[in-house]
Amino acid sequence: MLSLRIEDLAKSFPGLSGPVLEIASLTITPGSRVAVTGGSGSGKSTFVNLITGLERATSGKLVWNGDDISRVSEAARDRWRARHVGLVMQDFHLFPGLSAFENILLPARLARVADAVTIGRARELLATVGLLRPDQRIETMSRGEMQRVAIARALLRKPGVIVADEPTASLDAEAGEAVGRLLLDLAEQAGTTLIVVSHDQRLINRLDRRLTFQAGRIVSDSVSDEVAA
Amino acid sequence: MMRFILADLRRLWAGATVVVLLVALATALGVTVTLQERALRLGSARAADKFDLVIGAAGSETQLVLSSVFLQPAPLPLMSGDVLAKLSKDPRVAWAAPVGFGDSFAGYPLVGTTRSLISSTVSGFAEGGMFGKEGEAVIGAAVKLPVGGEVKPMHGSAATGGETHAGVAYRITGRLQPTGTPWDRAILVPIQAVWHVHGLGHEHGEEEEHDGEAAPAITRAAATTDEHGHSLFEAVREQDHEHDHGHVHEAAAAAGQGEHGEGEENPDHHGIDPDAPIVEDFATDGPGLPAVLVKPKTIADAYKLRQEYRNGNTLAVFPGEVLTNLYGTLGDAKLVLGAVAAGSQGLVAAALVLVTVTHIAQRRRQIGALRAFGAPRSSVFAIVWLELFLLIALGVGLGFLIGLFAAQMIGSVFTDQSGIVLPVGFTDEDLKSAMLLLATSAVLAAIPAVLAYRQPPAAALRA
Numbered sequence: 001m002l003s004l005r006i007e008d009l010a011k012s013f014p015g016l017s018g019p020v021l022e023i024a025s026l027t028i029t030p031g032s033r034v035a036v037t038g039g040s041g042s043g044k045s046t047f048v049n050l051i052t053g054l055e056r057a058t059s060g061k062l063v064w065n066g067d068d069i070s071r072v073s074e075a076a077r078d079r080w081r082a083r084h085v086g087l088v089m090q091d092f093h094l095f096p097g098l099s100a101f102e103n104i105l106l107p108a109r110l111a112r113v114a115d116a117v118t119i120g121r122a123r124e125l126l127a128t129v130g131l132l133r134p135d136q137r138i139e140t141m142s143r144g145e146m147q148r149v150a151i152a153r154a155l156l157r158k159p160g161v162i163v164a165d166e167p168t169a170s171l172d173a174e175a176g177e178a179v180g181r182l183l184l185d186l187a188e189q190a191g192t193t194l195i196v197v198s199h200d201q202r203l204i205n206r207l208d209r210r211l212t213f214q215a216g217r218i219v220s221d222s223v224s225d226e227v228a229a
Numbered sequence: 230m231m232r233f234i235l236a237d238l239r240r241l242w243a244g245a246t247v248v249v250l251l252v253a254l255a256t257a258l259g260v261t262v263t264l265q266e267r268a269l270r271l272g273s274a275r276a277a278d279k280f281d282l283v284i285g286a287a288g289s290e291t292q293l294v295l296s297s298v299f300l301q302p303a304p305l306p307l308m309s310g311d312v313l314a315k316l317s318k319d320p321r322v323a324w325a326a327p328v329g330f331g332d333s334f335a336g337y338p339l340v341g342t343t344r345s346l347i348s349s350t351v352s353g354f355a356e357g358g359m360f361g362k363e364g365e366a367v368i369g370a371a372v373k374l375p376v377g378g379e380v381k382p383m384h385g386s387a388a389t390g391g392e393t394h395a396g397v398a399y400r401i402t403g404r405l406q407p408t409g410t411p412w413d414r415a416i417l418v419p420i421q422a423v424w425h426v427h428g429l430g431h432e433h434g435e436e437e438e439h440d441g442e443a444a445p446a447i448t449r450a451a452a453t454t455d456e457h458g459h460s461l462f463e464a465v466r467e468q469d470h471e472h473d474h475g476h477v478h479e480a481a482a483a484a485g486q487g488e489h490g491e492g493e494e495n496p497d498h499h500g501i502d503p504d505a506p507i508v509e510d511f512a513t514d515g516p517g518l519p520a521v522l523v524k525p526k527t528i529a530d531a532y533k534l535r536q537e538y539r540n541g542n543t544l545a546v547f548p549g550e551v552l553t554n555l556y557g558t559l560g561d562a563k564l565v566l567g568a569v570a571a572g573s574q575g576l577v578a579a580a581l582v583l584v585t586v587t588h589i590a591q592r593r594r595q596i597g598a599l600r601a602f603g604a605p606r607s608s609v610f611a612i613v614w615l616e617l618f619l620l621i622a623l624g625v626g627l628g629f630l631i632g633l634f635a636a637q638m639i640g641s642v643f644t645d646q647s648g649i650v651l652p653v654g655f656t657d658e659d660l661k662s663a664m665l666l667l668a669t670s671a672v673l674a675a676i677p678a679v680l681a682y683r684q685p686p687a688a689a690l691r692a
Contacts, residue, residue: 093601096236109230110612
C-alpha cells in the first residue's frame with residue numbers, strides 16, 4: 001500500500017512552448033481509490049507515465065512512500081515499477097502465442113522472480129478473476145477475458161498501487177462492468193492504492209476521489225458523493 | 230524467455246523462414262567455394278601422388294602433367310624412344326613406364342602403358358586380371374564396360390570427330406580397383422599395341438607370320454627397333470608365357486582370333502596382333518613417346534634424374550611441383566570466388582539489419598509493454614538478441630549442410646567426368662570460419678537489440 005506526494009511537478013517536451021503537465025501539489029493517501037478524468041490531451045496519459053516511472057519529470061518531486069522516482073535512473077525506475085506498480089492498460093498488451101497463465105507470469109519470469117510461490121499465486125489469481133482454462137491461448141479469448149488476464153498479471157507481484165489506464169474503454173458495457181467491479185474488489189481485498197484513468201461514469205462513481213485534468217492541470221479534485229454521503 | 234521467443238517466432242514464421250533461408254544460402258555459397266577448392270586441391274594432389282617424375286618432350290610442363298597424370302586429351306610432342314631405353318637401364322630408376330595417349334573408346338581415354346606401371350600404381354584387380362597379350366585391355370574402376378567386352382579404339386575422341394581404327398579391337402581382361410584418379414576412367418592397353426595401331430614399332434617377325442600387309446607402313450623408328458630387338462623379343466616372350474595365368478591366357482587367345490580376322494579385312498590400316506605377347510623390355514630404342522612415368526629409387530635420385538632430363542629435348546617434372554604452380558592460379562580464383570561469397574554474405578547481413586531494424590520499429594509496442602509490465606531492460610535486449618541470433622545460427626548451420634551437400638554433388642559430377650575423386654569434408658579451418666560467422670552474427674544481432682534496449686517504454690506504448 002503506497003502513498004503518493006507530488007510537489008511542483010512539471011513535464012515539458014522539447015519543441016512545445018508550455019509544459020504538458022504541471023501539478024503544484026497532490027497527495028494520494030495509501031489505500032485510496034482515485035479516478036482521473038479529462039479530455040484527450042488534458043495530460044492524463046502523461047500523469048500516468050510519470051507516476052509509474054515510465055517517463056521522467058522535467059522538474060519537481062514525485063515521492064511514493066519516500067522514494068522520489070523523478071530523481072532515479074531509468075533502470076531504477078524500471079525496477080521500482082516492476083516491484084510496486086500493477087499496470088492495466090486499455091489495449092491489454094498481452095502477448096499472443098502464450099497462454100493466459102504464461103502471460104500472467106511473463107514479466108516476473110523475465111525479471112527472474114518467478115519462484116514456486118509466485119507460480120502458485122498466478123494459478124490462484126486466474127481462478128480469482130474467473131478464468132477456468134489457464135492454458136488457453138490468449139488470442140482465442142474474448143476482450144473481457146483478456147482484460148481479466150491483464151488484471152491478474154497486474155496483481156501478481158502484490159503491487160502497492162494499481163494504475164489502470166482506461167481499463168473498460170475497449171470493452172462492451174457488460175464486460176466493462178464486470179472488469180470494473182473485479183478491479184475494485186481485488187484492490188480492496190489487497191488494500192492496494194488504486195488509480196484509474198477512465199471516462200466510464202459508472203466506474204468513476206464507484207471510486208472515492210475524482211481528479212479532473214484540463215490542459216495539463218488539475219482543475220477539479222472532488223470526493224465522490226457516494227463515499228462522502 | 231525461450232517460450233516467449235518461440236511463441237514470437239511461431240507467430241512470425243514466414244519472415245523467420247526467409248531470414249533462415251537467406252542466411253543459409255549465403256553461408257552455403259561460401260562453404261561450397263571453400264570445400265570445393267580444398268577438395269580439388271587434395272583430389273588432384275592425390276591423383277598425382279603415384280607419379281613421382283614425368284619425363285616428356287620439351288614443351289609445356291603443365292600440359293605434360295595434365296596429359297599424363299590427368300589424361301587430358303591434348304596432342305603432346307613426342308620425344309625420341311631412346312629416352313625410355315636409357316631410363317630403363319638407369320640404376321637410379323625403380324621402373325620407367327611409357328604412356329601413350331590419343332585414342333578413346335566410348336568417351337574413355339585409351340592409355341598405352343605397361344604392366345609394371347599398373348601393378349605398382351594400383352592396389353589390385355576388382356575383377357579379372359592383367360592384360361597378357363597385345364589385344365587385351367584392362368579397365369579402370371569407373372569405366373562402365375563389362376570385363377570380357379570389346380574395345381574398338383577411335384583416333385582422338387568422338388567429340389573431335391575421330392575415326393575408328395578399323396580392325397583394331399581389344400578384349401577387356403580385368404577391372405582395376407579404384408584409385409580416385411583420372412586413370413579410373415581409362416582403358417589401359419599394352420603400349421606396344423598403341424604403337425602398332427599407329428604404325429610404330431612393329432616387330433618384324435610377328436608381322437610376317439600374322440599381318441604381312443601392315444609391314445610397309447613401319448616407320449623409320451620401328452625399323453631401328455627391328456635390327457636390335459629380335460633376339461630380346463624372343464627371350465621375353467618365353468618369360469611371358471611362363472608368367473601368364475592359364476585362364477586369362479586362354480580366354481584372351483580365343484577372343485584374339487576373332488579380332489584378328491577382322492583386322493585382315495582392312496589391310497589399309499595398321500592393326501594389332503591380338504595374340505602377340507607383350508614385350509616390356511625397353512632396353513632398346515623404341516618409337517617416339519609422349520611421356521614416360523618414372524619411379525626413382527630415392528628422392529635424391531629423383532632430383533638428379535629431373536636435373537638430367539631437363540635439357541633441350543626433354544622435360545622432366547615433378548607433378549606435385551607443377552600442381553603447386555597451378556594451385557597458385559587456383560588460389561587466385563578461390564580468392565575471387567571467396568570475395569563474391571563474402572560480398573553476398575555482407576549483403577545478406579545488411580539486409581538482415583534492415584529487416585530487423587524495421588521489425589523492431591514494428592514491435593515498439595510489444596517491447597514497450599514488456600518493460601512497462603516489469604521486464605528488465607536486459608531481458609528485452611536478450612529477447613531481441615537471442616531471437617535474431619537463433620535465426621542466424623540456424624541459417625549458418627543449415628548453410629554448412631547445404632554447402633557440404635552442394636560440394637559433394639559438384640564433386641561427384643566432377644568425379645564422373647574426370648575420374649578424380651574429390652575428398653569433400655570439413656576441417657578445423659571450417660570450424661574456425663563457422664565460429665567467426667557466428668561471432669559476427671552475434672554482433673549483428675546486437676544492433677536491433679541495442680535499439681530495443683534504448684527504446685523508452687512510454688513512447689513505445691503510445692505509438
